[in-house]
Amino acid sequence: MERFENGLTELQKRLHYTWRNPELLRQALVHSSYTYENKGREHYNNERLEYLGDAVLELVISDYFYHSFPEKTEGELTKMRALTVCEPSLALVARRLELGRYLLMGRGEERSGGRDRPSLLADAFEALLGSVYLDAGLEEARRVALQELAGILEKIKTGQTARDYKTDLQEVLQRKSTDPIHYHIINEAGPDHDKVFTAAVEHRGKKMGWGRGKSKKEAEQQAAKMALEKYLQSD
Structure with missing residues (x-):
């Protein structure tokens, strides 16, 4: 103390x-x-x-x-x-x-x-x-x-900060749709002091990506990153 x-x-x-x-x-x-x-x-x-x-x-x-x-x-x-x-x-x-x-x-x-x-x-x-x-x-x-x-x-x-994938994904999807994007924590693993969260992102009822992280925010960012990359590859 x-x-x-x-x-x-x-x-x-x-x-x-x-x-x-x-x-x-x-x-x-x-x-x-x-x-x-x-x-x-x-x-x-x-x-x-x-x-x-x-x-x-x-x-x-x-x-x-x-x-x-x-x-x-x-x-x-x-x-x-x-x-x-x-x-x-x-x-x-x-x-x-x-x-x-x-x-x-x-x-x-x-x-x-x-x-x-x-x-x-x-x-x-x-x-x-x-x-x-x-x-x-x-x-x-x-x-x-x-x-x-x-x-x-x-x-x-000067544009040197890390990307905010959730915002980027929203901007890309809203060019063609006004339907909302939903994030869900689909799994929590590990003890309370060392949890790993798994998040999924959905749009129009379809799962677009998922990600893991030491916090819910980090997991959602990783899910948005996967969804953005998949969407841009298929567009």
């Missing part, structure tokens, strides 16, 4: 922000696997802060692109936002901040590589942002978000 407390000081220096209520920072860095193994504080983890931080991040990035790119269409802005707030981008930022090193997590989660798991790191960054929002308000949360995502935002301007 002493190492955890020392990490809080280091992280605040990295972010150039000091929490008025340090308890919010502590909670942002507690993974649910830790509270599961330490009964009595089952609700003391970062899941609610992650939920809040996700909404704050979407608002901040939407506002940023809206005012920065007045010439872009709604569809273009949506794609740019998706590339910014997607799991790979947020995990990249979390790794740069070394969030994995600061997290409290269960032993099983840690043994399975949780400190470097993209979904867990992305969630932790969102929780961190949610805690800043509660601690100091939207403007400070905006400053921290744009500060830490500056590199990602610059890459988006």
Whole structure:
């Protein structure tokens, strides 16, 4: 626990922000696997802060692109936002901040590589942002978000970010059809701390592709990638 407390000081220096209520920072860095193994504080983890931080991040990035790119269409802005707030981008930022090193997590989660798991790191960054929002308000949360995502935002301007296959697939299919695309998690394998998800994507009642990943988002992206490749080959 002493190492955890020392990490809080280091992280605040990295972010150039000091929490008025340090308890919010502590909670942002507690993974649910830790509270599961330490009964009595089952609700003391970062899941609610992650939920809040996700909404704050979407608002901040939407506002940023809206005012920065007045010439872009709604569809273009949506794609740019998706590339910014997607799991790979947020995990990249979390790794740069070394969030994995600061997290409290269960032993099983840690043994399975949780400190470097993209979904867990992305969630932790969102929780961190949610805690800043509660601690100091939207403007400070905006400053921290744009500060830490500056590199990602610059890459988006020059087209260097990873592809968002779900958005690409939707754009391709909507050229010929307005029917919705459906994603389903068709299988979950492994223990809770090391699950592998399998997702399928369907359009007009036909399965177009499937994919696996360590998170539901990753599995859906892989399913969309397969569907897009198959569709473009047959078109």
